[in-house]
Every structure is written in structure tokens, then in C-alpha cells.
Amino acid sequence: MFRHRSAKLAVTVQPADDFMPTPRAAQRAWWLQRAGEELVDDLMHLDVLSTGLVAGSDRPAIAGGWRDSDAHYAADELIIEGQQVMQDWEAPLMRAMAAQVAASGGDVLEIGFGMGISATYMQDMGIRSYTVLEANEDVAEAFAHWQSGFPDATTTLILGPWQETLPTLGLYDGIFFDTYPADEDEFMRYVVDDVTFAAHFFPHAAAHLRPGGVFSYYSNEIDSLSRRHQRRLLEHFSSFSVEVVRDLLPPEDCHYWWSNSMAVVRAVK
Known part of the structure; x- marks a missing residue:
């Protein structure tokens, strides 16, 4: 299991017993820890970046064809x-x-x-x-x-x-x-x-x-x-x-x- 908890984010990864069947349990635990830490790091980085975005606007659906569209x-x-x-x-x-x-x-x-x-x-x-x-x-x-x-x-x-x-x-x-x-x-x-x-x-x-x-x-x-x-x-x-x-x-x-x-x-x- 991987678990992270901070003031802004809580993440728990609970794999099934047959998920990632490495030869040794320590290998599996290491991989889960690395993957979990990378997930947390990515999310925290996106939290920082989010304050610098422009608002943007909604994209309309593409209704017609493309080749002969104006x-x-x-x-x-x-x-x-x-x-x-x-x-x-x-x-x-x-x-x-x-x-x-x-x-x-x-x-x-x-x-x-x-x-x-x-x-x-x-x-x-x-x-x-x-x-x-x-x-x-x-x-x-x-x-x-x-x-x-x-x-x-x-x-x-x-x-x-x-x-x-x-x-x-x-x-x-x-x-x-x-x-x-x-x-x-x-x-x-x-x-x-x-x-x-x-x-x-x-x-x-x-x-x-x-x-x-x-x-x-x-x-x-x-x-x-x-x-x-x-x-x-x-x-x-x-x-x-x-x-x-x-x-x-x-x-x-x-x-x-x-x-x-x-x-x-x-x-x-």
C-alpha cells in the first residue's frame, strides 16, 4: 500500500494481492512507493501551476465536415x-x-x-x-x-x-x-x-x-x-x-x- 496525506492532498493506493507479482515483496513495495511519490509530486506541481493559467473558454462541438468547411x-x-x-x-x-x-x-x-x-x-x-x-x-x-x-x-x-x-x-x-x-x-x-x-x-x-x-x-x-x-x-x-x-x-x-x-x-x- 502507498499512502500520502498532507494539508492539501490525500492519496491512497491499495493494489489487489495479485497486482504486480514481483519475485520479492520488497521489489513490489519499492515500485509502489516510487509510483506513489511520483503521482503526489505531479499533483502538487499541478496545484502550483494552476494559479498561473488563463481562464479559457468553452470549445463548441465540431458540427460539420472539415474539408469543405469555411x-x-x-x-x-x-x-x-x-x-x-x-x-x-x-x-x-x-x-x-x-x-x-x-x-x-x-x-x-x-x-x-x-x-x-x-x-x-x-x-x-x-x-x-x-x-x-x-x-x-x-x-x-x-x-x-x-x-x-x-x-x-x-x-x-x-x-x-x-x-x-x-x-x-x-x-x-x-x-x-x-x-x-x-x-x-x-x-x-x-x-x-x-x-x-x-x-x-x-x-x-x-x-x-x-x-x-x-x-x-x-x-x-x-x-x-x-x-x-x-x-x-x-x-x-x-x-x-x-x-x-x-x-x-x-x-x-x-x-x-x-x-x-x-x-x-x-x-x-
């Missing part, structure tokens, strides 16, 4: 189906993730064009080619306008859900995943119920990276990676490193992020 671009955000798909406060985050996948100067694949923030950073960093998979037709039109600003660059958009278009493609030096759920089922399965939205893309990223290639993605982690997040990464990549982008400024009504920092992952095949 995309509304403002100076500071992209809205599709009432969803805040991207906002300009993410620029420092996009720069950090773009730097990971563009570091080799090679061929880069991005899933989701959004506002073109990361795509612009990658062009400025100098890459051999840029390919983006985009499911929304209006966003594809925005890409065409963006593309005209880089006449000497090798840039390609492939229209359609990545699940349909990715299998037709080859290998890349860097892959960046920062798309948005296309319906409520995706949102619940991969954002709410999974470790991070990008986790279901991990095996696909690994399959389309050259040896030593780099994968990065919107992590939904404030300042570190959970153990289950790390395990999922190591199922598909040889190693990973993490940096934290701080001083982010999501607006008070942001649907999808409320902290002033986010962990950026560099996963290597």
Missing part, C-alpha cells in the same frame, strides 16, 4: 467549424518546433498548414523542400497565396486527409505534426482520452522518416513529459529530447491552451 482567417487566428485551430500567440512555439525539424536543411513534411507560421520559419531557416498535407480547401487556398511569396522555394501542398495522402509519400528528414481533429470523435479519442493528440501519428511519423530524421509536434505538455508519453515515444523512436518554451501568452478566451509554457519534443528515428 476557414476564417483574422490577423491573430484561424477559425474552422467554430474551432480556434491556430492563434498567433503560438509563434514562439512554432519557431522552436520548426527549428527541430528543419535543423538538417533537408526535406520536411508538415501535417496541417494552419496560418503558415511554422512554414514561414522553416523557409527562413533554409530547407531543401517543404511538403504539407492539408485537409481543408480554404486553407489550401491560403497556402497558394503564401507560396507566391517564396517563388524560389520547393513547396508542395497535397489536399486531403493525411490518413489518405501520407501512404503515397516517401521519406523525409523532418516531420512536423500540428493539425487539428477533424470531428468530435477524433477530439475525444486522441485529445481527451490519449496521452497527446499526436500520439496516434507516432508510428506514421517513424515510418516516413529517414534514419536520424527528426519528428516534432504540438505536445500539450506544460513543462515536462509524463512517463506514459515517454513510453509511447520510445515505442517508435530511438531517442528524444525536450526543451520548454516559456513566456507564452494565450488569450483569456483560448479554447485549447491555458499555460504560459509548453514542452517541445525532438524525437529521433
Whole structure:
């Protein structure tokens, strides 16, 4: 059994007798103690972080399709189906993730064009080619306008859900995943119920990276990676490193992020 009690938190873990049947009881007790202490530490850390969040606002349900849904671009955000798909406060985050996948100067694949923030950073960093998979037709039109600003660059958009278009493609030096759920089922399965939205893309990223290639993605982690997040990464990549982008400024009504920092992952095949 593990038990913790303090002024703000009480935790008891009482496993069944046949749970975690280690060869010796001392091994089981040690594992339970470590896991329990980590749980308490995580909860206490979240208690500290909770005082620094913006209030946010409720996200409307995704009602329609995605490919032919209207995309509304403002100076500071992209809205599709009432969803805040991207906002300009993410620029420092996009720069950090773009730097990971563009570091080799090679061929880069991005899933989701959004506002073109990361795509612009990658062009400025100098890459051999840029390919983006985009499911929304209006966003594809925005890409065409963006593309005209880089006449000497090798840039390609492939229209359609990545699940349909990715299998037709080859290998890349860097892959960046920062798309948005296309319906409520995706949102619940991969954002709410999974470790991070990008986790279901991990095996696909690994399959389309050259040896030593780099994968990065919107992590939904404030300042570190959970153990289950790390395990999922190591199922598909040889190693990973993490940096934290701080001083982010999501607006008070942001649907999808409320902290002033986010962990950026560099996963290597």
C-alpha cells in the first residue's frame, strides 16, 4: 500500500494481492512507493501551476465536415467549424518546433498548414523542400497565396486527409505534426482520452522518416513529459529530447491552451 496525506492532498493506493507479482515483496513495495511519490509530486506541481493559467473558454462541438468547411482567417487566428485551430500567440512555439525539424536543411513534411507560421520559419531557416498535407480547401487556398511569396522555394501542398495522402509519400528528414481533429470523435479519442493528440501519428511519423530524421509536434505538455508519453515515444523512436518554451501568452478566451509554457519534443528515428 502507498499512502500520502498532507494539508492539501490525500492519496491512497491499495493494489489487489495479485497486482504486480514481483519475485520479492520488497521489489513490489519499492515500485509502489516510487509510483506513489511520483503521482503526489505531479499533483502538487499541478496545484502550483494552476494559479498561473488563463481562464479559457468553452470549445463548441465540431458540427460539420472539415474539408469543405469555411476557414476564417483574422490577423491573430484561424477559425474552422467554430474551432480556434491556430492563434498567433503560438509563434514562439512554432519557431522552436520548426527549428527541430528543419535543423538538417533537408526535406520536411508538415501535417496541417494552419496560418503558415511554422512554414514561414522553416523557409527562413533554409530547407531543401517543404511538403504539407492539408485537409481543408480554404486553407489550401491560403497556402497558394503564401507560396507566391517564396517563388524560389520547393513547396508542395497535397489536399486531403493525411490518413489518405501520407501512404503515397516517401521519406523525409523532418516531420512536423500540428493539425487539428477533424470531428468530435477524433477530439475525444486522441485529445481527451490519449496521452497527446499526436500520439496516434507516432508510428506514421517513424515510418516516413529517414534514419536520424527528426519528428516534432504540438505536445500539450506544460513543462515536462509524463512517463506514459515517454513510453509511447520510445515505442517508435530511438531517442528524444525536450526543451520548454516559456513566456507564452494565450488569450483569456483560448479554447485549447491555458499555460504560459509548453514542452517541445525532438524525437529521433
